[in-house]
Amino acid sequence: MEDSLIELIHLSPLERLLSFIRILQKLTFFEDFELLASTSFSDNLSLKESGRINLIYDYVRKNHIKQIRLHEIAEKVSMSKEAFCRFFKKTFNKSFFEFVNEYKISLASKLLIGTDYSISQVGYEVGYNNLSFFHRQFNKFKGMSPSKYRQNYRRILKVS
Numbered sequence: 001m002e003d004s005l006i007e008l009i010h011l012s013p014l015e016r017l018l019s020f021i022r023i024l025q026k027l028t029f030f031e032d033f034e035l036l037a038s039t040s041f042s043d044n045l046s047l048k049e050s051g052r053i054n055l056i057y058d059y060v061r062k063n064h065i066k067q068i069r070l071h072e073i074a075e076k077v078s079m080s081k082e083a084f085c086r087f088f089k090k091t092f093n094k095s096f097f098e099f100v101n102e103y104k105i106s107l108a109s110k111l112l113i114g115t116d117y118s119i120s121q122v123g124y125e126v127g128y129n130n131l132s133f134f135h136r137q138f139n140k141f142k143g144m145s146p147s148k149y150r151q152n153y154r155r156i157l158k159v160s
Contacts, residue, residue: 006156045091052077053091060103065127068100104128105141112150119146 004023008016045053055077060068073096074084088096104126111122123134123146138146 049087049091052079052087056088056096060100064100064104064107070096101137102141105138108134108138108146109142109149112146113153119150122146 008019011019056073059073059076070081074081092099107126108122111117111125120131123131128134135145142149
């Protein structure tokens with residue numbers, strides 16, 4: 001499957017489209033897959049809950065560099081720490097801090113691909129003060145080290 005995706009780069013626009021449709025058709029028969037959203041995720045959120053989620057995301061986006069304290073974010077959405085944790089877990093099926101780390105790792109991935117920053121500089125840029133923790137979190141979410149991730153991306157670029 002990976003080879004088919006890489007080959008898309010070398011095809012004409014029409015052939016690329018047709019090949020992509022064939023890949024999608026093959027994917028429909030895969031039984032081994034991972035959902036991007038949890039099965040408990042609901043798009044039937046109330047206006048108040050949607051507003052809270054927007055506030056949470058905005059707060060994380062603006063403050064991910066510093067250490068976010070649970071009482072600060074709970075206060076932002078007018079909830080107790082306990083109520084906030086229950087709300088967040090129910091809505092996203094993960095803890096708030098798992099969400100924050102996932103967000104930081106997605107930013108780190110972009111920096112690894114889009115810059116020549118050192119691995120440690122990337123970790124610091126996205127808000128990790130402890131590089132071994134950065135490496136553990138990166139491995140947890142991406143299944144490989146930051147340097148391996150960068151190598152894989154550069155290898156794909158060389159093929160194209």
